[in-house]
Amino acid sequence: MEHLKQVPIVPLRASKEEEEEEEAAKAFEASLPKEKGFLGPYLYFYQGFWCPSRVLHNVISFQKHFEAQDGDIILATKPKSGTTWLKALTFATINRALYPTNHSNHPLLTSNPHELVPFMEFNVYAHGNQHLLHPNNSCSRLFSTHIPYAALPKSIKDSHCRIVYLCRNPFDTFISFWEFTKGSMSKGMSLEEERSSMAEYLEYFSRGVEGFGPFWDHVLGYWKESLERPDKVLFVKYEDLKDHDGIREMKRLAEFLSFPFTVEEERGGAIHEIAKLCSLKILKDLEVNKKGKCMPHVENKMFFRKGEVGDWVNYFTTSMVELLDQVIKEKFNGTGLTFRFI
Numbered sequence: 001m002e003h004l005k006q007v008p009i010v011p012l013r014a015s016k017e018e019e020e021e022e023e024a025a026k027a028f029e030a031s032l033p034k035e036k037g038f039l040g041p042y043l044y045f046y047q048g049f050w051c052p053s054r055v056l057h058n059v060i061s062f063q064k065h066f067e068a069q070d071g072d073i074i075l076a077t078k079p080k081s082g083t084t085w086l087k088a089l090t091f092a093t094i095n096r097a098l099y100p101t102n103h104s105n106h107p108l109l110t111s112n113p114h115e116l117v118p119f120m121e122f123n124v125y126a127h128g129n130q131h132l133l134h135p136n137n138s139c140s141r142l143f144s145t146h147i148p149y150a151a152l153p154k155s156i157k158d159s160h161c162r163i164v165y166l167c168r169n170p171f172d173t174f175i176s177f178w179e180f181t182k183g184s185m186s187k188g189m190s191l192e193e194e195r196s197s198m199a200e201y202l203e204y205f206s207r208g209v210e211g212f213g214p215f216w217d218h219v220l221g222y223w224k225e226s227l228e229r230p231d232k233v234l235f236v237k238y239e240d241l242k243d244h245d246g247i248r249e250m251k252r253l254a255e256f257l258s259f260p261f262t263v264e265e266e267r268g269g270a271i272h273e274i275a276k277l278c279s280l281k282i283l284k285d286l287e288v289n290k291k292g293k294c295m296p297h298v299e300n301k302m303f304f305r306k307g308e309v310g311d312w313v314n315y316f317t318t319s320m321v322e323l324l325d326q327v328i329k330e331k332f333n334g335t336g337l338t339f340r341f342i
């Protein structure tokens, strides 16, 4: 059986140039302010936001190399603001001619929305994934990102590509992230440990130290741009999408993206059908979302939980409410942006 012996795997040697680049990247990382991360080892303060250490390299690569095209659509969110939902809604809306909602092979029935709309920093600019930049060119390219407006590549700001920003009230965003973090921890915590860990995370969140935060800079960056350039940035609130099945917001979305619903489509119930296909209830029960994984260490089911407005009341103590309330008032006063919390 000599011939079946495993051939020893010799690691490929990086070229001198690659080695130098890696050294420079390490030195750059070491020069950045650093804080503890809750999902990954660290957060680096890079260009005014707290970037998770595991994607810093990808973010830099995205900023350096991405060439936006006028037809591109970028879905931007702070984590846990309803990204998965926005991806599903946008994909279904702009592809409805190709995939009517009653299509038995609709991609949303067999793929998680994150597979259909890749993240720049987690997928496209992760090792060797740049082929994702060239999907079917016959339709608009659809991407997503968690990075703040100020840090977007110049070509996104200068081209005619469009950005849809979805925000969610900070209390529910916080709890959604907290539940997600708990879900990705390999071993469970006692109730006591959970409480103190959540209080600690809230303390970081209130100082702005959290993935892609501060929350207020993220939201206000896109908010201000949406006021100055309404043709460039569409600002949507999770809570508004929850109202009346999101019909009004879906019409805004479709018009903004130049895929408006016709009167005939509207009368025929096309908007309601998309809303239903993309609803939490339907997506959560699909086999692909119950069992699959679209990123290492992240099961698809973790993207679908309660999807409610006001779930935070089940978690926050009075002192926690006071802490976050004060920060949010201070940061958003006078900006014209308000949130619905319940």
Ligand code: PAP
Binding pocket: 077, 078, 079, 080, 081, 082, 083, 084, 085, 172, 175, 176, 177, 179, 278, 279, 280, 281, 283, 303, 304, 305, 306, 307, 308, 311
């Ligand atoms: P991500 O930023 O990591 O991609 P994201 O999709 O933004 O996560 O957030 C997940 C939240 O959106 C969850 O909220 P919860 O924890 O408060 O429940 C999830 O339930 C909610 N969500 C996912 N899909 C939908 C949907 N179709 N409708 C409404 N809410 C949804």
